[in-house]
Amino acid sequence: MISQLSWKIGGQQGEGVESTDRIFSTALNRLGYYLYGYRHFSSRIKGGHTNNKIRISTQPIRAIADDLDILVAFDQESIDLNAHELRRGGVVVADAKFGPMLPDHVDARLFPVPITSIAEELGTSLMKNMVASGASWALLGLPMEVFNKAVEEEFGRKGAAVVAKNIEAVQRGADYVLELAGGPLEDFKLEPADGKQKLFMIGNDAIGLGAIAAGCRIMSAYPITPASEIMEYLIKKLPKFGGTVVQTEDEIAAITMAVGANYAGVRSMTASAGPGLSLMMEAIGLSGMTETPVVIVDTQRGGPSTGLPTKQEQSDINALIHGTHGEIPKIVLAPSSIEECFYDMIEAFNLADKYQLPVIVVTDLQLSLGKQSCEQLDYDRISIDRGKLVEEAPEIEAGGLFKRYELSEDGVSPRVLPGQKHGIHHVTGVEHDESGRPSENAANRKRMMDKRLSKMEQITVEHPIHAEMPHEHPDLLIISMGSTGGTIAQAREQLEREGITTGQMMVRLLHPFSAEAVKPYVEQAKRVVVLEHNATGQLANLIKLHVGGKEKISSVLKYDGNPFLPSIVADECRKVCQASKELV
Numbered sequence: 001m002i003s004q005l006s007w008k009i010g011g012q013q014g015e016g017v018e019s020t021d022r023i024f025s026t027a028l029n030r031l032g033y034y035l036y037g038y039r040h041f042s043s044r045i046k047g048g049h050t051n052n053k054i055r056i057s058t059q060p061i062r063a064i065a066d067d068l069d070i071l072v073a074f075d076q077e078s079i080d081l082n083a084h085e086l087r088r089g090g091v092v093v094a095d096a097k098f099g100p101m102l103p104d105h106v107d108a109r110l111f112p113v114p115i116t117s118i119a120e121e122l123g124t125s126l127m128k129n130m131v132a133s134g135a136s137w138a139l140l141g142l143p144m145e146v147f148n149k150a151v152e153e154e155f156g157r158k159g160a161a162v163v164a165k166n167i168e169a170v171q172r173g174a175d176y177v178l179e180l181a182g183g184p185l186e187d188f189k190l191e192p193a194d195g196k197q198k199l200f201m202i203g204n205d206a207i208g209l210g211a212i213a214a215g216c217r218i219m220s221a222y223p224i225t226p227a228s229e230i231m232e233y234l235i236k237k238l239p240k241f242g243g244t245v246v247q248t249e250d251e252i253a254a255i256t257m258a259v260g261a262n263y264a265g266v267r268s269m270t271a272s273a274g275p276g277l278s279l280m281m282e283a284i285g286l287s288g289m290t291e292t293p294v295v296i297v298d299t300q301r302g303g304p305s306t307g308l309p310t311k312q313e314q315s316d317i318n319a320l321i322h323g324t325h326g327e328i329p330k331i332v333l334a335p336s337s338i339e340e341c342f343y344d345m346i347e348a349f350n351l352a353d354k355y356q357l358p359v360i361v362v363t364d365l366q367l368s369l370g371k372q373s374c375e376q377l378d379y380d381r382i383s384i385d386r387g388k389l390v391e392e393a394p395e396i397e398a399g400g401l402f403k404r405y406e407l408s409e410d411g412v413s414p415r416v417l418p419g420q421k422h423g424i425h426h427v428t429g430v431e432h433d434e435s436g437r438p439s440e441n442a443a444n445r446k447r448m449m450d451k452r453l454s455k456m457e458q459i460t461v462e463h464p465i466h467a468e469m470p471h472e473h474p475d476l477l478i479i480s481m482g483s484t485g486g487t488i489a490q491a492r493e494q495l496e497r498e499g500i501t502t503g504q505m506m507v508r509l510l511h512p513f514s515a516e517a518v519k520p521y522v523e524q525a526k527r528v529v530v531l532e533h534n535a536t537g538q539l540a541n542l543i544k545l546h547v548g549g550k551e552k553i554s555s556v557l558k559y560d561g562n563p564f565l566p567s568i569v570a571d572e573c574r575k576v577c578q579a580s581k582e583l584v
Helices: 017-031 076-085 115-121 125-139 144-158 160-181 203-213 228-241 251-263 274-290 317-322 338-355 365-369 442-453 482-497 515-524 538-547 566-583
Strands: 004-012 034-040 049-057 068-073 086-095 108-113 199-202 218-221 244-247 268-272 294-300 331-333 358-364 371-374 465-468 476-480 502-507 509-511 527-532 553-557
Touching (some): 004 017, 004 076, 004 125, 017 049, 017 199, 049 076, 086 125, 108 160, 115 125, 125 144, 125 160, 144 160, 199 338, 203 228, 203 338, 203 365, 228 244, 251 274, 251 294, 268 274, 274 294, 294 338, 331 338, 338 371, 358 365, 465 515, 476 482, 476 515, 476 566, 482 527, 502 515, 515 538, 527 538, 527 566, 538 553
Parallel strands (some): 004 068, 068 086, 218 244, 218 268, 268 294, 331 358, 476 527
Antiparallel strands (some): 004 049, 034 049
């Protein structure tokens, strides 16, 4: 029996690849397995190769596997593009309709199943995804009733007849492949899972759930990959809590509406990707100037311009920190797991209110859209901090105004809501005095700039980094952000077995950068590798700027749209260590 297995399904976009993956992984989740999925898809509605890969394990996992055990192929292109991942003795379940052939260099078992023909016999070729998933499920020897339950949940709203037809398609696929293989494959038999209930979601869902838990009640947004699922999730969920989602005409309207709603006292947010973030920059500056809290989610993807809208990248770091015109205080948080996506959204709303500024939560496509198992969330950890929101404003003299931007030691002023008694004041995007009246007075300008920027010195964020340093002076410290944490952890296992001592750091707080948290670890390590999905080493440059250590920092960069694999990370780290030895 084996403790983990990798499964992939490939075909043309619109062929049911996504629904096959969803039902297959849902059934595995019901059994209690840990799962980590990654979607490779084209930037078009229909057509173009797409594949979904799932890693299944009896232990927690946070990375896709280097190799592949089972490939389900709806067309020859899926075999041609993905067969190189198959391990020796792997399996391909392919639609017999196209006469599947394995490349000469691939040592795998091919099971041609008349997937389309069986589906058509049952009434529609649309059911071929059920035939294919039933076949691959049967090869694993897993209980068919669990899979049928997942099918029932998927199609139950369409009626009993549809459910019955799909279950029949599953069984027909299972029966056919078992006859070909002579029964379930013993070398692919998974060890039993722990059976414990786990959450199984994409990062975008966790972000949406975190926003609800934080008290967000308005989301204004414009659809864009890979952020759209946040809006889609909240469209379904927010109305149940008295909230709403507004699909705006563009990203400029989305951010200004979110700023306005926050000014009115409702916790509000927006979400986008790189191109949308560019359009939002002026209004993010408005949030900073008017000291109005707002939360923005940036789901990074391949750029610039339209770039690679459905591919992995982490190239917005400079824009997130420096993108706005002028100088404003802001916070940039980078969660690195599904759980952090949830908890960091709650913290983002609290920080935005506490310091009265924009907070950007940045993910990447792999974290946003990769579906993963996570433990049950702890709702007792949730607390709401509205900062200096004044319940009762003090009386003011006739004709006077509330000092909304009153100078204070920590740079944060008392805040009132529109219409509040004694709270009348000006709000404007131009420079202003303590009551909000426009002012171009030089002395006032300096005081107000100093006031706003002084917030950066006061900001306190717990756990600005996540570090694991089992050795006092490791050969290598690997630093990264976002979705790559699990991949690095697996690569480190390979390196440690070879005698290369390692440490790991995930940078969670990108801005304001916590040099005091990062510096001790950089100083301890003999060499430092900064791993990131961009072409210019933006995270590495940020570390060099604030911490130094240029002479010991190397960059490992990947910007071809594909995620890092553990073996690639291990190989690149070996090269750095070898080069270091040669220099000595």
